[in-house]
Amino acid sequence: MNRFVYLDYNATTPLHPEVKRTLAEGFDIYGNASSMHSSGRRAAEKIEEARGIVAAFLGAEPGEIIFTGGGSESNNTVLNMIDCGSGRCSCVSRGRKGLLTTTIEHPSVINAAEFLAHKGVPVTFLPVDGEGKLDMEEFEAALSSDTALVSVMLGNNEIGTLQDIKTITRLAHSRGALMHTDAVQAVGKVPINVRELDVDFLSFSAHKLYGPKGVGILYVRKGAPFCTFIHGGHQEEGRRAGTYNTLGIIGLGKAIEVAGLEMRDEVAKLWSLREKLREGLLEKVPDIHINGHPSDTLPGTLNVSFRGAEGEAMLLYLDMHGIQVSTGSACASGSLEPSPVLLATGAAAELAHGSLRFSLGRETTEADIDYVLEVLPPVMRKIRTMSTVYSAGR
Amino acid sequence: MSNEWVYTDTVKDHFVNPRNILEDEASYAEDGKGTVGNIKCGDQMLLAIKVKDGRIEECKWKTYGCASAIASTSMLSEIVKGMSLEEAYRITPAEITARLGGLPEHKFHCSVLGDKALRAAIEDYYKRTGQDSKIPRENARAICRCMAVTDKDIEKAVREGARTWLDLQNKTKIGTVCGSCKTEAVKLIDEYVHLYG
Numbered sequence A: 001m002n003r004f005v006y007l008d009y010n011a012t013t014p015l016h017p018e019v020k021r022t023l024a025e026g027f028d029i030y031g032n033a034s035s036m037h038s039s040g041r042r043a044a045e046k047i048e049e050a051r052g053i054v055a056a057f058l059g060a061e062p063g064e065i066i067f068t069g070g071g072s073e074s075n076n077t078v079l080n081m082i083d084c085g086s087g088r089c090s091c092v093s094r095g096r097k098g099l100l101t102t103t104i105e106h107p108s109v110i111n112a113a114e115f116l117a118h119k120g121v122p123v124t125f126l127p128v129d130g131e132g133k134l135d136m137e138e139f140e141a142a143l144s145s146d147t148a149l150v151s152v153m154l155g156n157n158e159i160g161t162l163q164d165i166k167t168i169t170r171l172a173h174s175r176g177a178l179m180h181t182d183a184v185q186a187v188g189k190v191p192i193n194v195r196e197l198d199v200d201f202l203s204f205s206a207h208k209l210y211g212p213k214g215v216g217i218l219y220v221r222k223g224a225p226f227c228t229f230i231h232g233g234h235q236e237e238g239r240r241a242g243t244y245n246t247l248g249i250i251g252l253g254k255a256i257e258v259a260g261l262e263m264r265d266e267v268a269k270l271w272s273l274r275e276k277l278r279e280g281l282l283e284k285v286p287d288i289h290i291n292g293h294p295s296d297t298l299p300g301t302l303n304v305s306f307r308g309a310e311g312e313a314m315l316l317y318l319d320m321h322g323i324q325v326s327t328g329s330a331c332a333s334g335s336l337e338p339s340p341v342l343l344a345t346g347a348a349a350e351l352a353h354g355s356l357r358f359s360l361g362r363e364t365t366e367a368d369i370d371y372v373l374e375v376l377p378p379v380m381r382k383i384r385t386m387s388t389v390y391s392a393g394r
Numbered sequence B: 001m002s003n004e005w006v007y008t009d010t011v012k013d014h015f016v017n018p019r020n021i022l023e024d025e026a027s028y029a030e031d032g033k034g035t036v037g038n039i040k041c042g043d044q045m046l047l048a049i050k051v052k053d054g055r056i057e058e059c060k061w062k063t064y065g066c067a068s069a070i071a072s073t074s075m076l077s078e079i080v081k082g083m084s085l086e087e088a089y090r091i092t093p094a095e096i097t098a099r100l101g102g103l104p105e106h107k108f109h110c111s112v113l114g115d116k117a118l119r120a121a122i123e124d125y126y127k128r129t130g131q132d133s134k135i136p137r138e139n140a141r142a143i144c145r146c147m148a149v150t151d152k153d154i155e156k157a158v159r160e161g162a163r164t165w166l167d168l169q170n171k172t173k174i175g176t177v178c179g180s181c182k183t184e185a186v187k188l189i190d191e192y193v194h195l196y197g
Helices: A017-026 A038-058 A071-080 A107-118 A136-142 A165-174 A246-284 A311-320 A340-344 A349-353 A366-385 B009-016 B067-079 B085-089 B093-099 B105-128 B151-159 B165-172 B182-196
Strands: A065-068 A098-102 A123-126 A147-151 A178-182 A201-205 A216-220 A288-291 A301-306 A355-359 B032-038 B043-052 B055-064 B142-144
Touching (some): A038 A065, A065 A246, A071 A147, A071 A216, A098 A107, A246 A301, A246 A366, A311 A355, B043 B105, B055 B067, B067 B093, B085 B105, B105 B182, B142 B151, B151 B165, B151 B182
Parallel strands (some): A098 A147
Antiparallel strands (some): A065 A216, A201 A216, A301 A355
């Protein structure tokens, strides 16, 4: 009998039961939070409650938290501040122009950065090493008095590698540059305190942490320059227009509140299941390579390359057994290029095409991992039997 | 589509139960063998045929690739059984795709390798049996009319190492007059690089 094993939590997560309950209760809060009457005030109260929870969780002040439409919007808001061209805001650029980021960022940073480059902003994509860590020497060499902003993700969505944001921020600030981190995958999985990290901007999205889709946050350090990305009403103190997504924000707040209570046990469980999966695969499947950093990694992420096998074929065979994962293969994405993240770590194209990402979450159990370890070896034997690059007996 | 799968039931069937896999490559006494594709691009195919009286008696294969690539090769190996070499040589990707009940648009290129591998295997058979003269001479298609450069010339240039438009111009003088063929030529470079690595 097939089990249903969802191992794609880095793509998105199911709602936490507590969040679901809170959302159901929130359906009746329909007032526009900007309205002065009691319905409006009730909605506003709920929103401010959520803001307080998020702020406390990140070590920030409520006024430093802006609710957005998700991680991509938060990232675009920050990058858009470079060279915004408006003479009336306290633009991030402050006479500086350059953006430093990495080759393994989420597409919402990479593509926003490329858009800036087309507008004439000097953009540098910094390389990472074989385990996905930012090359600090290259970073220091690239950092100049013209660097307006440094944007480096905290935890990588594909390979899980964590960056030393504290050190990167210290270096960025020492040259007068501002610092942004995309923490979409990291919030709730590694301890984050914005004061300790000292970043100026931080992005997060609720749906990666058992909250609803289409809502996120942007942390903006008090006193940091800021230009509005979405113009309109006076919501979020004029920093992000659009009627408050009351329900989404309430759900986000609950997700963070629950994470605060469950995070410690959850992280320990994720790490132990991830290690069980890693050790089991190494033991049962020959000729594989674990991608990413061995210890500085998101606790529930395991990226593995299987020599001689193509990712989409693996993904679909596993899906038939009820196991849902993702791959860095080009064929699964519809492009001809395999995962840019894996290629950036210096992985050969074959290993990028043959990669699977297992991302574990709060509903993953030991039995799920046992099931994967039972299903995957014969699937791999089957694929390798018909593979041109994997001759028999190897 | 009636099911939740991105592929047709026929594709799924050939993907789950691939026919005619070449499991004993070392001991298989094929009459002709061809390999095309490039691991870098994510797919590679090997086809081995046994020939009797000018017809394909058996066709076995190996594929490194996605579900469409696996299903296409499997389907092809069934289609060609019993076919004359001349007939088999003319099989097109469109025919293979049609027999599979179609492929999603962005997957069509995955079926392109099968017929190329088959041609390579048939050509190999002709060479092994001293019948080189039977290898069909395909009509070349003019790509650059100004400098009279054909698709065959581009294929040859890629096999000799050309990888970019500039490489191609150095080798063939293509597009050095009006330049209107560039888009098509660059597409062909990509296609041949995919085939020959």
